Amino acid sequence: MDFLRWDTPLQTVIVLLITCLCVYFVFFQPVKNKSFSLEVEFKKVNFMTYEEIDEILKNFGMETDKNQGDINDSSPEYVTAKVFINPIKDFKKSFADIDSKALETAFKDFFGRVHSFSVNPEENSLTLEIEKNLALDYKLRRALEQYNLSNSFISHDPANLLKITINCGEISISERGEIRKIFEKNIGEIADYEVKEQGTRIKLGLDLRSGTHLRLQLLPNEEVGIKVITPQIIDQTIMVLDKRINELGTFEPIIQPQGDNSIIVDLPEVQDPKAAIEIIQKSAFLEFKEQSTTDPSGWKTVMTGDKIKNAQASFANGAHVAFELTPEGAKQFAEITERNIKKPIAIYFDGEQISAPVVQNVIPNGMGQITMGGGPNIKKNEEEALSLARYLRAGALPVPLKIVENQLVGPTLGKESLDKSLHAGIIGLAVVCVFMIFMYRVPGLMADIALVFYALVILACFTEYGFVLTLPGIAGFILSLGMAVDANVLIFERLREELWEGKTIMSAIKIAFNRAWAAVFDSHVTTFIGAVVMYYYGSSSVKGFGLTLALGTAVSLITAVFVTRVLIDLIAKNKIISSRWLYGE
Template identity: 45%
Template sequence: MMWNKVLILALIVVVVGLATAAALAPAWQQNPYLGKYLPLAKDIILGLDLQGGVHVVVEAQDTPESRVTPDKMQQLRAVIERRVNQFGVAEPVIQQQGDRRLIVEIAGISNPEEAVRSMVKTAYLEFKTEDGKTVVTGADLKDAMESKDPTSGQVKVDLTFTAAGARKFAEATAANVGKHIAILLDGQVLQNPVVQEAIPNGKAQITGYQSLEEAHNIAILLRSGALPVKVEIAEKRAIGPALGADSLDKSKHAGLVGVVAILVFMLMYYRLPGLVADFALLIYTLIVLVIYVGMHVTMTLPGIAAFLLSLGIAVDANVIIFERLKEELATGKSLRSAIDAGFKRAFTAIFDSNATTFIAAIVLYFFGTGPIRGFAVTLGIGIVASMFTAISVTRWLLHLVAASGLVKNAKAYGA
């Protein structure tokens, strides 16, 4: 018996067990030190259908300066989508209703009232001279970032102009040394500083904010651009999750029962390889969970369906491999040779089936919208992870078990 292999196996079991507890066990939330970080599953972002949110109907209004047109509605949708996304909201639902309305549904925001106010704020930025001439506008803005001076503690928004905007600003400041140039947002004066000297570097600052959060919200508005038309809130209401708490709990229990049934079937039918496959599926789940958290994937009902589908694909890959393994053992090959031959024979079928499903996920992502794209992303992640665990992890674990000498009877491998 190769004791070093046995020790490696034991170490792997312990590490994966601890990782599973760290990622999934809810008891970690009670820990005053680690509860902020663990369990990892609590960091998965839930979509509107799982946690509810805010439903807002925005209606565009005609003004003497700007009338509502199809082009203006497209611009309005783009600006609102940029604003909502920069508030950290994942997969918002934004769709046009009729000629003048946009329906916006936002999930899981900490301050819905502030988000709605920021969403419909015009955010028209102007720099005006003492004689009322507008020299630079938000259209000349390249970037806006909030910051805090480490020495004075002053909160400010740093503005960077485009090349054309920098030229305008340089000319305006050079021509108005010793005079005021006011900074206005939606017609309200934010600052009215005196120009000390020409500013040729295309940078400016807005100060006077009470908090970094306030400056952050203004920076978001300036980066996303001004609304092309005036808008009003036609409707605003809180919405509950499409799947109630009771139904969600029942779905979790049903999913758990299904997963346990799969694990038991693999163990009973394929014996030792089935046990290895169950362990590999646990590793697969951890890999997918880490990817979800790292990529800030939003979990929705379609996303859950995609995860379960990808789990089935992972099981199917193991079934193909183990059937080939049984066939190779039946021909009288040694255990290690049978493992290599079984994986080699199964690879083509596994790769082809996963490749076609992955192509379908790509098509859904590029041609779908909203929840369909979320389904495609979740499915694609699951396919890649299942291929890795089935072809690499399961094979490595089987070789490790075989090399350890813990089980030498070919019948334990399904022969």
């Protein structure tokens, strides 16, 4: 391996430069993977208000009588309310005509859970009891919804229900003050409010922090001619999912294929995956249909949503979605509108008709709008417009998805796993370093320095190239530490034998490295091949192990043979240490 030997001082400078670069990447460059938490303590919370009850009742044409009734939150766990109901002006139905089951469901959707619920049509009143904990969580999520933070993990201090930690995605400086104002307006008086910013330069997997882990199975869609799941279908599905999940504002989602027909989706910091699952599974298939010429009551699909370039929700003059078509779609849409003047074009979303406007003129510019269904629930129409625009921007799924695995990882468990893994790695590295110095003296010390260099290079690769570090990945990292030391053991044992035969220090070093090279190279290559196989054919957790082991094996070959040799040559050539015993004799 003399081809690796040239100018020792220059090689030393190169090693130092690489070390400085790695130190910068690992310790000093700006943090990329930021996470935020809101630490909030309320003095008093309005768990339930007449305004909120009215918001629910207006969908049924009713409102509360503010002069009667009572809301009691003196219980530590529940809020009890008895309210009297009147019809909204010009609403012809009475309270007795309202479906009590539908009304109870509406209260459950708003407050999270209704502990008890009863109506008294004779006195036009309803009595309900809700849980404070859930009601507060739902209030917080509604307040955070406009900032795409409604899926954040919310935890309460066991000793104080009103002391809350919200782990969430990135919050801009301007939004921090806005969120506080919304909390004070909609929830209650705040005693303490703090935004904590945390971050890691290395992207951590879910097993090292909190979040939701989903495994999705792709199912064939014979209606559109997809009978077999191909790699292209998987790639297209991943692209659509990535766009959809990023629309939620989820922090650093990890989406990767697994096997022949599955996709793994990791959603860090998301502990309430209901909204994410809904947006992931929805087909989002948009169709423009014209009336069939043979059957006036039938409809024929003439264009689909894949021709939409952009879509935005708008609430001026009623909730609607304004869309822009691709050049190809604009040309096609102009032809469709030209032959359907004074006729309706129906717009279907996932098989349901959402509007059927009558064409008044040819639309040549590829611009149009989809008006959401009417009805008294304006807020619902606005939410549907926002949702539809989001789906249209992300695109339709090529095939249906089935969730076959859904796991939650709490922040406490993730932090505990990370802490234990770090302690194990530090202890393992320290024991190996002490062993090498004890057994091989100066060469062992040089190997330890090379080992630190190795660790810096691995961490720099994870930092700079965005590799995800998982618990199995840490195991692979620690195992590759052993691989690096194993190579040095082979070399140093050979060095010891050459010194025993009476060779000079420099001659013994040269022979030891040359003769051990073949064995060191072969052992690293076989390990690398096994790691690559695990990465390409293993499950998501095995992939993390395989990636770290492969990367660690490649780097350890360089550090064990090249970096260690540079350091030993530097000391031996300059006769900084000349004792043969210190070289292992």
